[in-house]
Amino acid sequence: MKRAFLCFLMLLPAALLAAGKPWFQGTLEQAQAAAKSQNKMLVLKFYADW
Amino acid sequence: MDRLSQTAVLCHLNIDKPETKPISKQFHLGSIPAVVIMEPRGQEVDRIIGYEGDRSEWLKTLLASLYGIDTISDLQSRYAAKSDLKLAQSLAQKYLDRGDGASSLAWVEKARSFKPDTETDSKLTLIQGEATLFTDPPKGADMLMKLATAPGSPLALDAFQTLSAFYKRQARNATSPEEKQKAKAARLEVFHAVVAAQPSNPDVLSEYAWYCAGEGIDLDKALAAAQKAAELKPKDGDALSTLAEVQFKLGKKADAVATIEKAIAFNPDEESFKEQKEKFLKGEVEK
Numbered sequence: 307m308k309r310a311f312l313c314f315l316m317l318l319p320a321a322l323l324a325a326g327k328p329w330f331q332g333t334l335e336q337a338q339a340a341a342k343s344q345n346k347m348l349v350l351k352f353y354a355d356w
Numbered sequence: 357m358d359r360l361s362q363t364a365v366l367c368h369l370n371i372d373k374p375e376t377k378p379i380s381k382q383f384h385l386g387s388i389p390a391v392v393i394m395e396p397r398g399q400e401v402d403r404i405i406g407y408e409g410d411r412s413e414w415l416k417t418l419l420a421s422l423y424g425i426d427t428i429s430d431l432q433s434r435y436a437a438k439s440d441l442k443l444a445q446s447l448a449q450k451y452l453d454r455g456d457g458a459s460s461l462a463w464v465e466k467a468r469s470f471k472p473d474t475e476t477d478s479k480l481t482l483i484q485g486e487a488t489l490f491t492d493p494p495k496g497a498d499m500l501m502k503l504a505t506a507p508g509s510p511l512a513l514d515a516f517q518t519l520s521a522f523y524k525r526q527a528r529n530a531t532s533p534e535e536k537q538k539a540k541a542a543r544l545e546v547f548h549a550v551v552a553a554q555p556s557n558p559d560v561l562s563e564y565a566w567y568c569a570g571e572g573i574d575l576d577k578a579l580a581a582a583q584k585a586a587e588l589k590p591k592d593g594d595a596l597s598t599l600a601e602v603q604f605k606l607g608k609k610a611d612a613v614a615t616i617e618k619a620i621a622f623n624p625d626e627e628s629f630k631e632q633k634e635k636f637l638k639g640e641v642e643k
Contacts, residue, residue, distance in 0.1 A: 328361040329368050334379055337367035341396050347364040347422050348394040352385055354528075355372040 360415075363422060364393075377529065384455025386486070387521060393421045402427040405453045428454070441470035448483050457490025475510075482511050486518050497522065501546065505553035513559050516550045520563070544573070551581065558588040562598045569601045578602045586615075593623035597632060604636050612636045 330337045334350070341348035360366065371380040371388060383392055391404040402421035404414070420426055428450045435443040448463035464484045472480060485503060488496030500522075503515035523543035530536035547564045554560045561581040568578035582599040589595045596619035604612035616633045623629060 329366050332367075334367065334369060337365050338394075338398055341365040341394070342398070344365065345396045347396065347401070348398075349360075349364045349366045349418070349422075350383075350392040350394070351366070351368040351389065352371050352380065352383070352392070353368060353389045355370065 360418075372528070381529070384490075386453070386455050386490075386525070390453075391418065393418070400454070401429075402450075403453050439466075441467055441472055441476065444470065445472075445476065445480065445483075448480065448487070452483055452487050455490060457487040460487035461491065478509075478511050482514055482518070485515060489518075489522055493522075497542075501549065504546070504550050507553070512550070512554055513557065516546065516554075516560060517563070519546050520567075540571075543567075556584075556588065558585040558592070558595055561585040561588075562595050565602050566598045569598070569605045572605060575602060575606050579606060591622050593619040593626055593629060596622070597629055600632060600636070609636060609639065 330340060332340075337348060337350070340346075369376050369379060371377065371385065383390075387405045389405075389407060393401045393403065395401050401424065404417055404421065424430055426446070428447065431443055431447050431450065435447065444463050444467035448460050448467055451457075451460035451463060460483060464480050464487065467480055468477070481499075482503060485496055485499035488499055490496070497519060500515045500519040503509055504512050504519060506512060509515070520543055523539050523546065526539035527536050527543065530539055544567075547567060550560055551564050562585040565578040565582035565585065568574045568581075579599075579602050582595070582602045585595045586592075586599045596615055600612045600615035600619065603609075603615060613633060613636050616629055616636060619629045620626070620633065
């Protein structure tokens with residue numbers, strides 16, 4: 307199981323890199339509501355302008 | 357990312373936007389960029405601090421967090437099963453990343469109970485200083501300043517960057533012009549103290565010069581610092597980029613272009629250097 311997960315970790319980034327960036331369009335509250343209703347994890351990326 | 361979005365809702369937030377500032381405080385964001393991972397009902401699972409760097413490695417870290425590996429909960433379970441220094445140190449760092457200074461300090465103490473070697477103890481002191489910024493800011497600032505100005509300290513640059521980021525954050529979150537000015541002055545004081553204590557540290561000199569160029573202050577001192585940094589690290593793209601920026605701010609456009617071209621030659625894939633050159637050629641001086 308652990309080996310399968312490690313393989314998954316090794317292979318998935320390449321696939322992810324090849325894909326686009328499907329970022330949620332909306333406010334934090336809307337993203338939280340979407341995560342709850344879809345029973346998905348929420349990944350919040352905070353960045354700044356500088 | 358498409359496949360990742362099947363598992364998680366991905367949301368990015370610019371903390372410099374006025375409407376996002378309260379969220380930054382709500383999450384006790386110490387460093388930016390930061391990624392906060394939450395479970396569907398809103399409980400925080402983990403957070404990843406810092407630039408992505410190697411994107412493949414970063415995505416692996418993100419996926420591990422999504423699967424609950426190396427999260428606070430996971431580390432605590434492992435510590436309960438078999439306590440050791442490394443786990444205690446990781447937990448001290450994890451709580452610090454979460455902005456929970458008190459818990460971080462408690463784990464620093466637990467880590468110290470394992471009698472760490474000098475190198476690990478120094479790292480714990482750095483975590484302790486940063487965690488203290490949350491619980492007792494003046495005391496934390498004092499601890500970090502001592503680390504940043506200690507002769508030959510291997511963690512001087514880390515302590516300096518942490519302290520500099522702390523005042524930068526204070527300036528950003530200031531609620532009045534006076535408060536903002538006070539934070540900026542404190543940050544400049546840190547730069548002056550650390551540059552005086554580490555006059556041959558190219559990274560410190562470069563950071564000071566970059567800051568001055570950004571603020572449009574002390575440009576002659578910034579030029580001297582950037583030139584010295586570039587002499588100490590002649591093939592370092594960042595040092596050359598900083599020198600070019602200062603030259604540009606001083607109106608030395610031809611010098612700036614020549615210097616950034618050197619940086620590009622050493623780092624042909626670095627897009628930001630190419631953008632910098634474009635900016636110089638267009639003659640746009642940032643204020």
